[in-house]
Amino acid sequence: MQTSFPTTCWLVFQNDHLLFIKHKTHFTLPTTQNNMPTFLREIQLGMFNDQLCYCAEIASDASLPVQYELIPLRKSFELLEPIWYSLVVKAYSVINWDKNHQYCGRCGHITSHQSHIFERLCEHCGLAVYPRISPSVIVLIQKGDELLMARSPHFTKGVYGLIAGFVEAGESIEEAIHREVREEVNINIQNLHYFGSQPWPFPDSLMIGFTAEYASGELMIDNNEIEEAGWYRYDNLPGRPSSNISIAGKLINYFIEKKQQQYH
Numbered sequence: 001m002q003t004s005f006p007t008t009c010w011l012v013f014q015n016d017h018l019l020f021i022k023h024k025t026h027f028t029l030p031t032t033q034n035n036m037p038t039f040l041r042e043i044q045l046g047m048f049n050d051q052l053c054y055c056a057e058i059a060s061d062a063s064l065p066v067q068y069e070l071i072p073l074r075k076s077f078e079l080l081e082p083i084w085y086s087l088v089v090k091a092y093s094v095i096n097w098d099k100n101h102q103y104c105g106r107c108g109h110i111t112s113h114q115s116h117i118f119e120r121l122c123e124h125c126g127l128a129v130y131p132r133i134s135p136s137v138i139v140l141i142q143k144g145d146e147l148l149m150a151r152s153p154h155f156t157k158g159v160y161g162l163i164a165g166f167v168e169a170g171e172s173i174e175e176a177i178h179r180e181v182r183e184e185v186n187i188n189i190q191n192l193h194y195f196g197s198q199p200w201p202f203p204d205s206l207m208i209g210f211t212a213e214y215a216s217g218e219l220m221i222d223n224n225e226i227e228e229a230g231w232y233r234y235d236n237l238p239g240r241p242s243s244n245i246s247i248a249g250k251l252i253n254y255f256i257e258k259k260q261q262q263y264h
């Protein structure tokens with residue numbers, strides 16, 4: 001009987017870029033490490049899609065054979081089937097965790113990667129460090145047929161999103177949502193309902209999405225975080241994030257579809 005070995009898959013990063021093999025009309029992920037520049041680090045991620053997957057990092061100045069192309073991580077999600085999204089986010093998170101925790105943050109001694117688990121351990125003082133996940137909240141606020149949309153200064157020109165922010169230490173997710181909304185746009189909300197979640201690797205968020213209704217208060221923006229915010233009718237919305245990867249886009253589409261069903 002012939003034993004079949006799984007094929008491999010390589011998620012190789014150079015800073016914020018992911019390495020692809022360039023074909024005439026499309027890009028694919030490498031299935032071998034042949035011809036790759038030397039890896040600075042290499043970590044096994046596990047089986048995915050019948051392939052044994054690894055993540056690795058190459059030096060910032062490594063030069064590449066002609067068949068390879070480095071693509072910004074955000075753009076690379078458009079080139080991959082959606083099933084790859086979680087694994088690529090995990091690979092990016094694991095590579096950055098490994099790079100950023102070579103030394104113990106408590107005693108300064110070198111740490112080592114424990115095999116088969118994502119743990120870097122300082123054998124001198126016992127501190128263990130794991131890939132960081134930062135919970136953040138995002139909320140769609142509805143007022144009748146209108147939706148609150150806001151622009152942060154770092155958004156692409158013309159694109160509006162939803163109110164979002166990191167959960168602070170000691171807060172519940174619900175408390176974080178109420179606080180963020182009050183801080184950023186000065187209103188109170190009610191009827192929070194969980195919508196869904198999404199890992200977001202810029203830098204290491206787990207976005208937790210909710211819907212809510214306006215309760216009280218007058219819209220007033222915090223200029224440090226937001227440059228513009230307003231109520232927009234479901235059939236007259238400004239530019240918005242694409243829905244195929246962002247939970248903001250999915251929340252907004254959900255609102256539009258709900259309103260369309262209500263009126264048609």
Ligand SMILES: [Zn+2]
Pocket residue numbers: 104105106107108109122123124125126127
């Ligand atoms: Zn230590």
